[in-house]
Amino acid sequence: MAGFGTRRMANRRDRGLRAYLAGEAAEARIAQDYERRGFTIARRRWRGEGGEIDLIARLGDAVIFIEVKSARDFATAAGYLGTRQMARLYDAANEFLGNEPAGLLTEARFDVALVDGQGAFEIVENAFTA
Numbered sequence: 001m002a003g004f005g006t007r008r009m010a011n012r013r014d015r016g017l018r019a020y021l022a023g024e025a026a027e028a029r030i031a032q033d034y035e036r037r038g039f040t041i042a043r044r045r046w047r048g049e050g051g052e053i054d055l056i057a058r059l060g061d062a063v064i065f066i067e068v069k070s071a072r073d074f075a076t077a078a079g080y081l082g083t084r085q086m087a088r089l090y091d092a093a094n095e096f097l098g099n100e101p102a103g104l105l106t107e108a109r110f111d112v113a114l115v116d117g118q119g120a121f122e123i124v125e126n127a128f129t130a
Contacts, residue, residue: 026070026115027054033121039064043096050091062107063100065093067127070115074122077114086128 031041034057042063043056055066067089071077093108100106112127 022070023068026113026121027068029115029119030066030068030113030121030123031055031057033123034064034066046092046096048092048095050093050095051085051088053089053092053096056096061102062109063097064109064111065089065096066111066113068113068115070117072117074114074116077116078112081112 027044031044034055035041039057039059041055042058043053046053046056053065054068057064057066067081067085069077069080071080089110093110094104097104097106097108109126110128112124113121114124115121
């Protein structure tokens with residue numbers, strides 16, 4: 001019986017590692033796309049007291065907060081972003097902007113990048129107001 005529980009824990013750990021690595025790969029793919037379009041990636045997995053932001057990009061003086069969601073299809077990925085997480089993202093973004101020269105007056109937006117199981121992606125710019 002001890003072997004069964006150990007195996008189940010190992011499977012759970014393996015799934016967690018796969019999810020972590022898939023998330024990193026999705027974020028790298030999205031960062032590459034933003035850079036290709038002329039953005040600068042300022043931070044990856046930035047963590048503040050309010051929470052973590054996957055990617056923070058800059059375009060001129062504007063700051064773009066990017067949440068990356070991956071799943072087997074776009075609809076499932078989009079469903080992973082709930083109101084509680086959006087509130088945490090707002091808190092973290094406010095903390096980040098507090099250290100910008102213009103503070104909370106800095107031009108900013110939230111984009112959501114959806115990545116499917118095949119590696120295709122869709123970016124929803126200014127997603128929290130869309």
